[in-house]
Amino acid sequence: MLDWLKTMNKVYPDFWKNYLSTFNKKSKRFVLLSIETTGDSVQSDVILTIGAFSVIDDSIHIGDNFETVLMQYKFFHDNKLPFDFIVDSKLKKMGEPDAMKGFIDYLGNAILVGHNINFSVAMLNAALERLECGSLKNEALDVNIMHQKLIEVTDQDFTLDELLKVYKIPNEIKGSSPDAAYRTALLFLKLKSRLGIK
Amino acid sequence: MNSIAVQIADFLKEYTPFNRLTTDEILEIAVSIRVINLEKNKTVFSINDSLHDSFYVVASGLINLTVIAEAEETILTKCHEGTIFGLRPFFAKNNYMMNAKAREESVVYAIPIAVFRPFVASNSDVLNLLLENFAVDKRNANDKENFENNLISENSFFTGQQSGMQFFQNLSFNTHPLITTGNTVIKEIAQLMAEMKVNNALICEKNIPVGIVTDTDMSSKIATGRFPITDTVDAIMSYPVITVSENVSLAEAQLLMLKNNVTHLCVTTDGSDKTEIKGVISEHDLILAQANNPGVLIKEIKRSQKASELKQIRSRLGDIIQSSIQKNIPLTHISNIASEVNFAILKRAVEQSILELGSPPARFAWFSIGSQARKEQLLLTDQDNFLVFEDVAPEKYKEIKDYFIELATKAIAKLEKTGYTMCPDGHVASNIIWCKSVSDWLKQFDSWMKNPGEKNNNLSSIFFDYEIIFGDQKIEDALNTVVFENVVGNTLLFDFLGNDALRKNSPLSFFKKFLVEEEGPHKDKFDIKTRALLPLIDGARMFTMSYGIKGINNTYVRFKQLAITDSKHAEIYLDCADAYLTLTKFRTLEGIKNDDTGQYINIEELSKIDREKLKNALAPMKELEDLIKNKFQLTQFS
Numbered sequence A: 001m002l003d004w005l006k007t008m009n010k011v012y013p014d015f016w017k018n019y020l021s022t023f024n025k026k027s028k029r030f031v032l033l034s035i036e037t038t039g040d041s042v043q044s045d046v047i048l049t050i051g052a053f054s055v056i057d058d059s060i061h062i063g064d065n066f067e068t069v070l071m072q073y074k075f076f077h078d079n080k081l082p083f084d085f086i087v088d089s090k091l092k093k094m095g096e097p098d099a100m101k102g103f104i105d106y107l108g109n110a111i112l113v114g115h116n117i118n119f120s121v122a123m124l125n126a127a128l129e130r131l132e133c134g135s136l137k138n139e140a141l142d143v144n145i146m147h148q149k150l151i152e153v154t155d156q157d158f159t160l161d162e163l164l165k166v167y168k169i170p171n172e173i174k175g176s177s178p179d180a181a182y183r184t185a186l187l188f189l190k191l192k193s194r195l196g197i198k
Numbered sequence B: 001m002n003s004i005a006v007q008i009a010d011f012l013k014e015y016t017p018f019n020r021l022t023t024d025e026i027l028e029i030a031v032s033i034r035v036i037n038l039e040k041n042k043t044v045f046s047i048n049d050s051l052h053d054s055f056y057v058v059a060s061g062l063i064n065l066t067v068i069a070e071a072e073e074t075i076l077t078k079c080h081e082g083t084i085f086g087l088r089p090f091f092a093k094n095n096y097m098m099n100a101k102a103r104e105e106s107v108v109y110a111i112p113i114a115v116f117r118p119f120v121a122s123n124s125d126v127l128n129l130l131l132e133n134f135a136v137d138k139r140n141a142n143d144k145e146n147f148e149n150n151l152i153s154e155n156s157f158f159t160g161q162q163s164g165m166q167f168f169q170n171l172s173f174n175t176h177p178l179i180t181t182g183n184t185v186i187k188e189i190a191q192l193m194a195e196m197k198v199n200n201a202l203i204c205e206k207n208i209p210v211g212i213v214t215d216t217d218m219s220s221k222i223a224t225g226r227f228p229i230t231d232t233v234d235a236i237m238s239y240p241v242i243t244v245s246e247n248v249s250l251a252e253a254q255l256l257m258l259k260n261n262v263t264h265l266c267v268t269t270d271g272s273d274k275t276e277i278k279g280v281i282s283e284h285d286l287i288l289a290q291a292n293n294p295g296v297l298i299k300e301i302k303r304s305q306k307a308s309e310l311k312q313i314r315s316r317l318g319d320i321i322q323s324s325i326q327k328n329i330p331l332t333h334i335s336n337i338a339s340e341v342n343f344a345i346l347k348r349a350v351e352q353s354i355l356e357l358g359s360p361p362a363r364f365a366w367f368s369i370g371s372q373a374r375k376e377q378l379l380l381t382d383q384d385n386f387l388v389f390e391d392v393a394p395e396k397y398k399e400i401k402d403y404f405i406e407l408a409t410k411a412i413a414k415l416e417k418t419g420y421t422m423c424p425d426g427h428v429a430s431n432i433i434w435c436k437s438v439s440d441w442l443k444q445f446d447s448w449m450k451n452p453g454e455k456n457n458n459l460s461s462i463f464f465d466y467e468i469i470f471g472d473q474k475i476e477d478a479l480n481t482v483v484f485e486n487v488v489g490n491t492l493l494f495d496f497l498g499n500d501a502l503r504k505n506s507p508l509s510f511f512k513k514f515l516v517e518e519e520g521p522h523k524d525k526f527d528i529k530t531r532a533l534l535p536l537i538d539g540a541r542m543f544t545m546s547y548g549i550k551g552i553n554n555t556y557v558r559f560k561q562l563a564i565t566d567s568k569h570a571e572i573y574l575d576c577a578d579a580y581l582t583l584t585k586f587r588t589l590e591g592i593k594n595d596d597t598g599q600y601i602n603i604e605e606l607s608k609i610d611r612e613k614l615k616n617a618l619a620p621m622k623e624l625e626d627l628i629k630n631k632f633q634l635t636q637f638s
Helices: A002-008 A014-024 A075-076 A083-087 A096-107 A116-131 A145-150 A160-166 A177-197 B003-012 B023-031 B114-124 B123-136 B141-145 B186-196 B215-222 B251-259 B283-290 B292-303 B307-326 B331-357 B392-420 B438-450 B473-487 B491-502 B526-545 B555-565 B567-594 B608-631
Strands: A030-037 A047-056 A061-071 A112-116 A140-141 B033-038 B044-046 B054-060 B063-069 B072-079 B098-103 B105-110 B198-203 B208-214 B262-269 B277-284 B364-369 B384-388 B433-436 B466-470
Touching: A014 A096, A030 A116, A030 B123, A030 B364, A047 A096, A047 A177, A061 A096, A061 A177, A061 B003, A061 B023, A061 B141, A096 A116, A112 A116, A112 A177, A145 A160, A145 A177, A160 A177, A177 B003, A177 B033, B003 B023, B023 B114, B033 B262, B054 B114, B054 B123, B054 B392, B072 B105, B105 B114, B114 B123, B186 B198, B186 B215, B198 B277, B208 B215, B208 B262, B215 B438, B251 B262, B251 B283, B277 B307, B292 B307, B292 B331, B307 B331, B307 B392, B307 B567, B331 B364, B331 B392, B331 B466, B331 B567, B364 B473, B384 B392, B384 B438, B384 B466, B392 B433, B466 B473, B473 B526, B491 B526, B491 B608, B526 B555, B526 B567, B526 B608, B555 B567, B567 B608
Parallel strands: A030 A112, A112 A140, B384 B433
Antiparallel strands: A030 A047, A047 A061, A061 B033, B033 B105, B044 B098, B054 B105, B063 B072, B063 B098, B198 B208, B262 B277, B364 B384, B364 B466
16 A cells, blocks of 8 residues: 555656556466576575566467676675676676666566566566566466476475476576576476466 | 577587578577477377468477378378478478377477578578478488488378388399390290290390390280291380389389380490390389388398498388288288398398408307397397307417407497397397307306306396307307206206296286386386286296207297197197287387387377287286296295
């Protein structure tokens, strides 16, 4: 309630207004998301890389992707860490505001899917708040929970590596977010057909 | 920038036609790809579906392309990783002519035709490659021979008999035709033809063909009285002769005969009628070649020089086996033929190795053991073998042993290339413990049979199914003598073998349900090899040894022979023989379907009738077990 009062008089950036306007109709597009962060804290840690693919009609669209490494120089500087990670990364480099704007444009009203998706959403929301935007409004699915549903287990969590192993998805080369997102996408397709989700 | 697209491009550029494109071009294609996951048995497209806007590349898994022929689904081809299929929309407007179905869980890349077409148009190399594959039905051994060739023709059709091999199959023909000159009297020629039992004679001038007389000419021109029998042959000969070159393919020869309405083709050095005669091809030769004659395969094996040729021949044998089984030819015939071809391949692999290595410094014999020796190898299962060389002076022993180890290593590598994987237990001749002199081997068998079950004795019962493949027959005789001398009154040995046979897990549970694998990669599948076939094989071996029946290795024949020798229990043996055939058939079909050894059967996939059949085939095992328990004392090792 208070949230609503706070946001009453706020003027959102244009890209956010566009984003909100996409929710007029329901989407058939899934966006498979994987992010890397500097740590587990929503408040003090930041997003390092974002990788995403879309799934439409049971197929992964390789061209419909989003990948970036965020130039978190401030965070690295404050924590006295070297910048090698950003310099070495082969992904496209963007500042956090640009990256968030780009991602929100890419995401639109799609359904978010990922492993441990709630944490990813929380991290994204924290970053959005810094840009004076609201929280993500997308539906979100978690592959971990999908798997639990499939095998009818509720009290056990599976890591992404475990899930990939169960569904025999090659996982030899450790890559960055795009690789994880792609593998999650394959995993999602398998889970989706097994669970019969349309 | 799209790092996954880069990875996909890296994958694609290993395969034709993508390897003809530049990295940037492949990347452009990769970006437009859709990745599709197919659950097992899910179809990509089926017959009469309207065309998709993309074609497909298998990224992982296995896709079967099938057609419906005679109310049965027949596999045209199996698409492995990297294979392209579904090219039809490129060239044709009408609907798909085959089914594409995932044999196992698979991932395929769908490449939009709209994206790919510009590359085809601008790159004539790629266009030709695709056109070639679309125009010609080359789905068979040609594909297998050439691994670069991963394209699958779209208009393959299945007519039951045609196996598609005729496009590359060489013809064997009469290389010593009857040759005469134009001024020979007809009667003489007719006599010569009768003598040589041929139905044609070539008429030459200076060894260059000018005409041909055949039985048809004789009957239509002489027997009708149009020409007297005393005329010279040039009066009745047919000319000009249709000439072809030596390496004409079956299909070409067939077309030429149809086109020119002739029954014989003359083979000349360069294919024109101006050069020397090499032989003559008759319709009969075509029929022989079309029958996919295993005799031809054996001939080709004998001529082969490289392991890759053997591999190609073995894969053609696979085709013969597959089509024979689908045509319901009795399994005993099929396995007879298959074992002859297998035998020839094994022999040739050893021969080829000798040719490469130089002649052996001592006499030796190469033995096959296990399924190859029992002549039961329909699928490409593993190879087991050992090598025996004659006793030599101690100072030369090492040198000679080194030669044979090298020989064995070579031959085994060749067989591995042919498709026979190495025995997981290391029962191969390149292993230093299985490449020994005669006296060492005799000692080995002696110790196995006198002290079975002793530690470090390495006795595997398959060593008693040995069959000489290459080398000196005397060595086999020597082994036989030791084995059969030791059998007499050797209760200990049978005790050991009997326990070994009975230790295999039973196939059905108490409630007559199949006992399937509980864990591992083959979970929920039925292990037909260990649970059903091996007990029969072991049983048959034991009984034949105990009755001193020599020289029969095949399990089916063994049971048949036992029924004669031990007529009191004939019924059990005959049941086992039948059961053995049924089980082998199940295994072979499964193996063909999945391209593996067929060891694990998916019970769920069987129809209810097949399940009952399989269950019935398991019944005689119990009786055989009881028979073993009654006949032999199984106390020591129980």
